[in-house]
Amino acid sequence: MRKMIKRLAGGIYDWLDNRVEVSVLVDFAHKQLTKLAPGHLNWLFSFGTVTLVFFACQFVSGLLLMIYYEASADSAYESVKFIMEQVRFGWLIRQVHAYSAHFMIAFLCLHAIRVFFHGGYKKPREMTWLFGFALLVVAISFAFTGYLLPWDQLSFWGTTIGTEIAGTTPVIGKYLLIVLRGGETISDVTLTRFYAAHVVVLPWVFAMLVGMHLFLIYYKGLSTLDRTDVPEKTPEELKKTGGKPFYPEHVLKAAIVVLLVLAFMVLMIIYSPIPLSDRADPFNTPGGIKPAWYFLPMYQALKYMPKMIGIIGLGLVILAIWLLPFLDRTPERQISRRPLAMSLGILFIVANLILALLGKIGETEHTIWGTRYHIDTYGYPHVIASPAEALIIEDLDLADETEDGE
Ligand code: HEM
Numbered sequence: 001m002r003k004m005i006k007r008l009a010g011g012i013y014d015w016l017d018n019r020v021e022v023s024v025l026v027d028f029a030h031k032q033l034t035k036l037a038p039g040h041l042n043w044l045f046s047f048g049t050v051t052l053v054f055f056a057c058q059f060v061s062g063l064l065l066m067i068y069y070e071a072s073a074d075s076a077y078e079s080v081k082f083i084m085e086q087v088r089f090g091w092l093i094r095q096v097h098a099y100s101a102h103f104m105i106a107f108l109c110l111h112a113i114r115v116f117f118h119g120g121y122k123k124p125r126e127m128t129w130l131f132g133f134a135l136l137v138v139a140i141s142f143a144f145t146g147y148l149l150p151w152d153q154l155s156f157w158g159t160t161i162g163t164e165i166a167g168t169t170p171v172i173g174k175y176l177l178i179v180l181r182g183g184e185t186i187s188d189v190t191l192t193r194f195y196a197a198h199v200v201v202l203p204w205v206f207a208m209l210v211g212m213h214l215f216l217i218y219y220k221g222l223s224t225l226d227r228t229d230v231p232e233k234t235p236e237e238l239k240k241t242g243g244k245p246f247y248p249e250h251v252l253k254a255a256i257v258v259l260l261v262l263a264f265m266v267l268m269i270i271y272s273p274i275p276l277s278d279r280a281d282p283f284n285t286p287g288g289i290k291p292a293w294y295f296l297p298m299y300q301a302l303k304y305m306p307k308m309i310g311i312i313g314l315g316l317v318i319l320a321i322w323l324l325p326f327l328d329r330t331p332e333r334q335i336s337r338r339p340l341a342m343s344l345g346i347l348f349i350v351a352n353l354i355l356a357l358l359g360k361i362g363e364t365e366h367t368i369w370g371t372r373y374h375i376d377t378y379g380y381p382h383v384i385a386s387p388a389e390a391l392i393i394e395d396l397d398l399a400d401e402t403e404d405g406e
Contacts, residue, residue, distance in 0.1 A: 039242030054104035119333030126325035156280035296359035
């Protein structure tokens, strides 16, 4: 690695090394990166790296957006519109920022699922999981605070719903709501608070947590699929069982996945850009406002039970996931030998997908096999028109759309 950097940086490396001994750092990084990783490492192990790359995208595009963004209720919306319509490549920077937030959370979840099914949270990597889960909470807080910043109808009313849910937390709910909003309602004060958290507090917390998470991964190494009650494999044993150095073998795989996912994001930006809706209007509640997809399962689940029980239940589920390494002390890592963990894991994923789907289709109308249905807020369909009537409604909808288009 020293040779490669010397070749790339030429005399600069020697110049720096003579003054501040950068070779000590380079040798340390080389030693850590070329540590042997277990032989079962596959493409799924790239998800952590993909998450890190999306965070880098967020950071760079966020810094660029800050040049023109104005965090005040009077001008936030206009400044975002200006970025999208007037600033050269402003639309691209905003889309990269908005899309990489969605991709980052999606890959964070996939990464956590990967770790769960490989038993990577078990002894002696409990702390890696604790810091990782804290990262998930901070990432969601990033998304939540960032959502309000464009100050359009969607962000205003989405944040109203989100803070309302936080306000139903037992005992502290009332105070939490006031602290989040900076008053009874969403206002200029809320925007300033969210902006400060989004660009100052959360980035520092996130950077420190990522630093700890990565340090623990390289310090402890990635886990094998062996039971936790047998000693961890030495580098020699890893080599004999097909272990490969993290760099370059695994880094190359991760780079391919990163490039493919980035290419997919570019396609999404081109063919399905995230729109800016109308300017926020506190006196006009638009219909069908829903929280972002990663809050949908929680939002939907809360509809089926009394708010208080729902919030306590959700809190307990979140706490149980965070403390998973201490709750699941079984020594097996192979998922085929952990039937209970496998069933609970699959049940959790399927339940979340179903709740998200119900949340998405709730409060909408659809024509299925010719019959028009209204899907209520709980996801139950109600027939509102026979096939013949549905045809007329569809014609009317089509005529409305054509008129709007004109
Ligand atoms: C920004 C957030 C995160 C980043 C950048 C990140 C990054 C990484 C990377 C690069 C690895 C090594 C390769 C891999 O397994 O993919 C890893 C491993 C690990 N991560 Fe994360 N991670 C994040 C969030 C999380 C979350 C949310 C959890 C769990 C709730 C978690 C738990 C773990 C554990 C336990 C390992 C070690 C797994 C093993 O030894 O098999 N991480 N992380």
